[in-house]
Amino acid sequence: MTPLVEFRDVAFAYARPAQRRARAFAFPGLSFAVERGEVFGVIGPNSAGKTSLLRLLTRVLLPQRGEIRLDGRRVSALRSWELAREVAVVPQEAPRPFPFTVEQLVLMGRYPHAPRRFFEDTEDAAAARAAMAATETLALAPLPLEQLSGGERQRALLARALAQEPRLLVLDEPTAHLDLRYQTETAALLRRLNSERGMTILLVSHDLNLAAELCDRLLLLRAGEIARVGAAVDVLEQGLLERVFGCRVTVDKSASGRPVVQLAYERG
Amino acid sequence: MIRAVAALALLALASPADALVLRDMLDREVALAGPPTRIVSLVPSVTEIAFALGGEARIVGVSDFCDWPPAARAKPRVGGMVNPSLETIVALRPDLVVGTDEGNREETFLQLRRLGIPVYVVHARRVAEMYDLITRVGELTGRRDAVASIVAGIRRRIEAVRAAVKALPAPRVLYVLWPDPLLVPGRDSHLTEMIELAGGRSITAAEPVSYVRFSIEAAVARAPEVIVLADHGSGASTAGRAAPEKWQTLTSVPAIRAGRLYSVDLSILHRYGPRVPEGLEILARMIHPEAFK
Amino acid sequence: MTDARRLATALAALGLVLAGVALAALFVGSAGLSPSAVARALAGRAEASSVEAIVTLGLRLPRVAAAVLAGAALAVAGVGFQALTRNPLAEPSVLGVSSGAAFGVVLAQILGFQAGIVAALGVTVFAFAGALLAAAIVYLIATAPGGLAVQTLLLAGVIVGIFFSAAITVTISVVDFNRLSGVIHWLLGNLAPIPAASLALFAALAAAGVWLVLRHARELNLLALGEEAASQLGVDAERLKRRVFVAAALLTGTVVAFTGPIGFVGLIVPHVLRGVVGQDNRLLVPTSALAGGAFLLAADTLARSVVAPAELSVGVITAFCGAPFFVWILRTRSRPV
Numbered sequence: 001m002t003p004l005v006e007f008r009d010v011a012f013a014y015a016r017p018a019q020r021r022a023r024a025f026a027f028p029g030l031s032f033a034v035e036r037g038e039v040f041g042v043i044g045p046n047s048a049g050k051t052s053l054l055r056l057l058t059r060v061l062l063p064q065r066g067e068i069r070l071d072g073r074r075v076s077a078l079r080s081w082e083l084a085r086e087v088a089v090v091p092q093e094a095p096r097p098f099p100f101t102v103e104q105l106v107l108m109g110r111y112p113h114a115p116r117r118f119f120e121d122t123e124d125a126a127a128a129r130a131a132m133a134a135t136e137t138l139a140l141a142p143l144p145l146e147q148l149s150g151g152e153r154q155r156a157l158l159a160r161a162l163a164q165e166p167r168l169l170v171l172d173e174p175t176a177h178l179d180l181r182y183q184t185e186t187a188a189l190l191r192r193l194n195s196e197r198g199m200t201i202l203l204v205s206h207d208l209n210l211a212a213e214l215c216d217r218l219l220l221l222r223a224g225e226i227a228r229v230g231a232a233v234d235v236l237e238q239g240l241l242e243r244v245f246g247c248r249v250t251v252d253k254s255a256s257g258r259p260v261v262q263l264a265y266e267r268g
Numbered sequence: 269m270i271r272a273v274a275a276l277a278l279l280a281l282a283s284p285a286d287a288l289v290l291r292d293m294l295d296r297e298v299a300l301a302g303p304p305t306r307i308v309s310l311v312p313s314v315t316e317i318a319f320a321l322g323g324e325a326r327i328v329g330v331s332d333f334c335d336w337p338p339a340a341r342a343k344p345r346v347g348g349m350v351n352p353s354l355e356t357i358v359a360l361r362p363d364l365v366v367g368t369d370e371g372n373r374e375e376t377f378l379q380l381r382r383l384g385i386p387v388y389v390v391h392a393r394r395v396a397e398m399y400d401l402i403t404r405v406g407e408l409t410g411r412r413d414a415v416a417s418i419v420a421g422i423r424r425r426i427e428a429v430r431a432a433v434k435a436l437p438a439p440r441v442l443y444v445l446w447p448d449p450l451l452v453p454g455r456d457s458h459l460t461e462m463i464e465l466a467g468g469r470s471i472t473a474a475e476p477v478s479y480v481r482f483s484i485e486a487a488v489a490r491a492p493e494v495i496v497l498a499d500h501g502s503g504a505s506t507a508g509r510a511a512p513e514k515w516q517t518l519t520s521v522p523a524i525r526a527g528r529l530y531s532v533d534l535s536i537l538h539r540y541g542p543r544v545p546e547g548l549e550i551l552a553r554m555i556h557p558e559a560f561k
Numbered sequence: 562m563t564d565a566r567r568l569a570t571a572l573a574a575l576g577l578v579l580a581g582v583a584l585a586a587l588f589v590g591s592a593g594l595s596p597s598a599v600a601r602a603l604a605g606r607a608e609a610s611s612v613e614a615i616v617t618l619g620l621r622l623p624r625v626a627a628a629v630l631a632g633a634a635l636a637v638a639g640v641g642f643q644a645l646t647r648n649p650l651a652e653p654s655v656l657g658v659s660s661g662a663a664f665g666v667v668l669a670q671i672l673g674f675q676a677g678i679v680a681a682l683g684v685t686v687f688a689f690a691g692a693l694l695a696a697a698i699v700y701l702i703a704t705a706p707g708g709l710a711v712q713t714l715l716l717a718g719v720i721v722g723i724f725f726s727a728a729i730t731v732t733i734s735v736v737d738f739n740r741l742s743g744v745i746h747w748l749l750g751n752l753a754p755i756p757a758a759s760l761a762l763f764a765a766l767a768a769a770g771v772w773l774v775l776r777h778a779r780e781l782n783l784l785a786l787g788e789e790a791a792s793q794l795g796v797d798a799e800r801l802k803r804r805v806f807v808a809a810a811l812l813t814g815t816v817v818a819f820t821g822p823i824g825f826v827g828l829i830v831p832h833v834l835r836g837v838v839g840q841d842n843r844l845l846v847p848t849s850a851l852a853g854g855a856f857l858l859a860a861d862t863l864a865r866s867v868v869a870p871a872e873l874s875v876g877v878i879t880a881f882c883g884a885p886f887f888v889w890i891l892r893t894r895s896r897p898v
Contacts, residue, residue: 058793081795095787099840108783112795119564346870350746353870358616359592373743383619
């Protein structure tokens with residue numbers, strides 16, 4: 001079975017170091033695949049290229065060499081709204097200012113399905129309602145996004161992505177600004193989407209333990225190169241982590257059998 | 269047969285509107301159906317002259333600034349010089365509107381012409397042009413006969429002034445039209461000619477354009493012997509009122525040392541009309557008091 | 562109620578208001594015409610050279626049309642520019658285009674109508690040239706290798722505006738004193754009856770600008786998500802920004818060219834309408850067009866009747882409305898704008 005996402009020897013470098021990071025950054029040649037129906041995590045230190053990888057996938061950035069394929073088709077050959085029908089991105093946080101209501105936000109996710117249409121139709125409304133139901137945000141529909149709590153906002157953004165009816169859901173730091181409670185809620189929601197709908201999920205996170213719990217496979221990035229890719233227990237190995245992150249860690253087992261990474265704080 | 273038809277067609281096409289073709293002071297053609305009997309004057313000096321000639325009956329509307337003679341204030345007003353009300357003008361059913369290129373806007377003239385109202389533009393910056401202006405107003409108001417005596421009277425008085433100051437040395441004169449920013453008359457201003465006729469020499473006579481924003485330093489450097497501050501009357505704001513105290517501090521200036529700083533309402537001099545000799549006489553008295561004992 | 566239905570209702574209501582104001586404006590004026598005379602002229606039953614015909618059809622009607630067009634254009638330019646910069650306080654005049662056009666006109670006024678080139682081209686063309694120049698400069702300043710940076714756009718617009726305003730001041734200071742009042746009068750913004758051919762051109766340009774913003778209204782909504790997120794939804798963000806910028810510049814430049822700089826309409830009207838129809842640009846653009854036309858028409862009618870027969874500049878009225886309105890916005894921002 002063709003993987004849903006394939007990166008084949010993708011090379012990319014920012015034109016000027018000043019553009020994004022202080023240090024120059026480059027993917028020398030990245031190759032990996034995401035299988036259908038799996039939950040795939042991308043982890044690594046800051047400026048390892050996690051977000052850049054997302055941007056390459058969603059064509060915000062264009063690779064200088066190599067190909068990115070979505071279900072066998074080259075991403076570069078797709079129209080932007082064709083790509084948007086397959087891949088939906090849940091950003092880290094809602095833009096500010098954002099003067100629209102939750103319902104209006106979710107309906108925005110319907111754009112790729114009929115870009116020429118001026119107003120959304122009943123089909124769009126139904127898809128939006130379904131997305132809000134799945135994320136338990138129907139009650140919040142008429143409220144302005146800015147009035148919601150962090151967790152509610154995150155669910156609204158997720159609803160918008162679901163309204164796109166994608167085959168691949170991409171999340172950029174899904175729990176970065178959330179309370180503990182919302183972190184577990186979000187994780188449960190994602191797992192449900194994956195198990196009940198077979199939704200392929202790609203998530204970028206610096207929360208190693210969340211990644212370990214949720215993901216079937218992990219990709220550990222370091223300075224634009226793959227340090228390791230595989231099951232959580234293989235990737236989250238103490239020696240490797242210490243080399244990549246440059247700090248002392250210990251790796252235990254959680255109650256569910258997944259690895260748990262703990263920082264070894266210096267004393268004194 | 270064809271020629272007869274053609275001749276008839278030509279006759280029909282020769283509109284009665286071209287019965288009278290004048291040339292205004294910008295040398296533009298003004299086509300009228302006949303002598304104008306309903307004139308709207310957007311120019312205060314034209315209004316003054318019309319009244320002086322006895323032709324006020326033909327004036328059916330004036331600008332807000334047409335305030336002389338007092339009888340002119342009774343005429344229907346059409347608004348300011350810069351933005352008169354087109355509607356009010358049209359409602360007066362004029363057959364001619366008189367405007368000036370110094371105070372009215374070309375845009376107004378375009379609009380009026382577009383509405384089928386002929387516009388006659390005047391322009392007077394020299395005394396010689398003023399006589400021309402009086403003659404033309406006389407023609408427009410049907411008071412040709414009155415022109416000669418008015419013109420003669422003005423000429424006589426101006427000549428009298430000229431004769432009185434002819435032999436005397438011309439002092440350097442600074443005329444302050446507006447104190448702050450300092451506005452003085454330049455080469456193209458009629459005030460420069462007035463000062464000359466009054467027996468003075470304007471220190472800003474060589475400046476280009478009609479009114480110049482001048483620097484006080486330069487004025488001081490040219491050491492005027494007489495300073496005339498134009499007082500724009502009680503209607504002016506405090507900014508417009510001459511402030512002699514400010515000038516008293518410039519003790520290097522001959523005019524200040526000799527105490528020859530005059531502030532006077534010379535608005536009659538700022539308008540070209542029958543009262544110009546009056547203003548000239550006042551100006552001459554300030555510049556050459558010794559000639560008018 | 563679906564969006565389409567809400568839009569239709571709002572447009573119908575505003576259309577009624579606009580028609581009402583337009584009709585009222587035709588009956589107001591300093592010519593002292595009786596209502597029956599005006600009605601006669603409007604029905605075409607007055608003699609072509611009668612006072613009521615000339616005043617109603619030759620003066621008032623074109624002026625009403627000009628006011629509606631200018632108001633609509635400015636309001637839509639405001640909506641577009643605010644959506645583009647994601648800033649509800651962005652005003653079209655901040656684009657710098659107004660000042661550029663004003664500079665072109667001042668230059669034309671100084672050359673004087675006697676100068677052959679100016680008479681031939683007309684002041685309007687000079688205004689357009691100035692507007693184009695300013696817009697081009699702003700665009701060039703704000704375009705980085707990555708594309709059009711909207712925050713730089715605001716700053717660039719302000720800077721270009723200041724530059725041209727200074728240029729205007731310098732030019733005015735050397736202008737012949739007698740022309741000065743005419744130039745200053747123009748700079749205050751005035752609606753005057755525009756001849757039919759020019760009016761048709763004005764209408765065509767305004768329609769083009771409004772249409773350009775309207776057809777991208779849905780995408781402008783998506784722009785609120787941020788450019789990256791919008792492009793991940795399939796929006797061509799660069800093309801959208803370019804087009805809306807051009808539309809806003811076209812609308813603003815057109816209005817300034819024909820009527821002089823009139824401020825605050827592009828700020829007040831979209832703002833008030835947001836409180837009524839919400840943030841959706843698909844509703845905001847068409848309703849702002851109608852409301853903008855009605856607003857400016859009302860302001861202009863006030864301007865020409867309050868001190869009749871003298872006339873105030875319409876820009877003065879909008880500024881008098883605008884300043885306290887601005888204060889009110891700032892003080893009552895309890896709901897998110």
